[in-house]
Amino acid sequence: MHRIVFAFLTFEQHLRAVVATPQSYRPDCCPHCGFGCLWGHGCYDRKADRGADGDLNPLPIPRFRCPSCRRTCSRLPLCICPRRWYGWALQQQVLLLLIxxxxxxxxxxxxxxxxxxxxxxxxxxxxxHEHFAFHLRSRFASLGRSVGFATFWLACLQLMPLCEAMAWLDHDSVAVP
Structure with missing residues (x-):
């Protein structure tokens, strides 16, 4: 199962989608047993808006339950980083400065x-780096010309934002943060 949904780049888009089209988050099958008909199982709240005022907190994250194995899973929009306090955009700025x-x-x-x-x-x-670079080079041939850590990540971040690169890795079943 892909944990990150590509469609929603901002918190506002995510909030509209949770209300208007919650089925856009529904996974095709259970990530645990592979059963194909997951039920909506409510939402959990996550503090993801790290802005000065944090107006959009808490953000609802849709959950789904498998009727076969009875386990739950959730899906995140592209704008929210899994298992991290800070968003992808800030992490990208930090990494670019370090590079x-x-x-x-x-x-x-x-x-x-x-x-x-x-x-x-x-x-x-x-x-x-090596694991991420392998999967991203497999998907984006232009990244194959980049040799070394710094040149690869500069080329990658010029091609796409960090959130998108991590979503592609998630799509390839690579564990991202």
């Missing part, structure tokens, strides 16, 4: 983040 040569502490100070958070994101991308 450009800024120090971890300087980058953390610029974005008002903890330097441990910035280091964790950087190490996460470095350790998974």
């Amino acid at each position: 450009a040569g800024a120090s971890l502490r300087r980058t953390a100070a610029i974005f008002a983040l903890g330097h441990h958070t910035v280091r964790r994101w950087w190490q996460w991308l470095e350790t998974r």
Whole structure:
């Protein structure tokens, strides 16, 4: 099952879709047993709007239940990062600054983040680079010309935003954050 739904780039689009077309989030089959007819199982709330006022919090995330194995699953819009406090856009800005040569502490100070958070994101991308690059190069031939960590990620982020790259990886069943 693809955990990330490509269609919704903003929180507002996500909110409209949850109300107007909740079926757009319904997975084709259960990620646990493969049964094909999942039921809507309500929503859970997630604080994803990290703006100054956080007007849109909490955001509803649709859940689904499998009648066969009785387990639940949920799907996220493209604008919300799974298992991360901060959004993809901020992570992309941080990673671009680090690739450009800024120090971890300087980058953390610029974005008002903890330097441990910035280091964790950087190490996460470095350790998974080969695996991520393999799958993205398989899908996007132009990325095959990029050799090395920094040149690959610069080329990738020029081709698409980080959220889209991670959604493609999720589509290929690669675990993203």
